[in-house]
Amino acid sequence: MNTLIRFVGFLTAKLLLIPGLSLAQTSPGTDSVRAAWDSLEVSLLKTTRTYAQVDRLIQAINLRPEYLDRLPSTFPVAVTIKEFSISSPFGLRKHPVHKQTRFHGGIDVRAKKGLPVTATAPGIVKRVGYDPGLGAFVQVLHSFGFETVYGHLAGYCVQPGQRIIRGQEIGKVGQTGLATGPHLHYVVRKNGEPIDPLHFCFLLRRRLWLLK
Incomplete structure (x- = not known):
């Protein structure tokens, strides 16, 4: 998993060196690079097993907000800091x-x-x-x-x-x-x-x- 994340970071840097290419601006429906990147993001998220792996993935690549929104990433009950236990x-x-x-x-x-x-x-x-x-x-x-x-x-x-x-x-x-x-x-x-x-x-x- 760590090797794969490092490879993704390397791939990101190489892609961003292409003149005029911005992964954030390409259209996922029409751009093959964006589509391939999306598929890679999904595959990586599926194979993660721990929080540490997910956290490293978030920091290693520009994870799309809609993918982050699908993760169980909030607290399930609204308790105050004083009552938190x-x-x-x-x-x-x-x-x-x-x-x-x-x-x-x-x-x-x-x-x-x-x-x-x-x-x-x-x-x-x-x-x-x-x-x-x-x-x-x-x-x-x-x-x-x-x-x-x-x-x-x-x-x-x-x-x-x-x-x-x-x-x-x-x-x-x-x-x-x-x-x-x-x-x-x-x-x-x-x-x-x-x-x-x-x-x-x-x-x-x-x-x-x-x-x-």
Whole structure:
């Protein structure tokens, strides 16, 4: 992956040396170079597996804003800085109910019951329902092999097959399933594998900072 990103950076520099060529100004529908570049961007985003790889990709190439907008890059619940708390991080932890060390495939965000939970990227709702452990949940499919899951909800307001946008409310914070208090269990998977969601929660802000 790192070698591929370095190659992309080299390719970008070579392309920009062509007189009069600007990747930002070419038309994706009519220009073969732009179309090939778009295809390369999509391929790279599909093969990334970690936040670090995505972040390096963003810095290595001029990633199109519409591609960035498809990544799960915001925080799913609007808590204040004073109230912000991750009660259980991603990785191994002692389960609060079973009292055994288990892998935790997401993060638990403390939040007041009834607070809106919003989608962190545009996508299509894959499943909604109730699980004995996860409680009421919503699962959303996104572009480039990403998917997100929102659990322990008090309820949800979307249905399978529904297209949603980033920031759209999909449910409310609750305490359903195996939960010792009101919170949101938030999961990000890439190509089926769980990755640390906290890394991606502020990716959009990071990108905006890089553009300054």
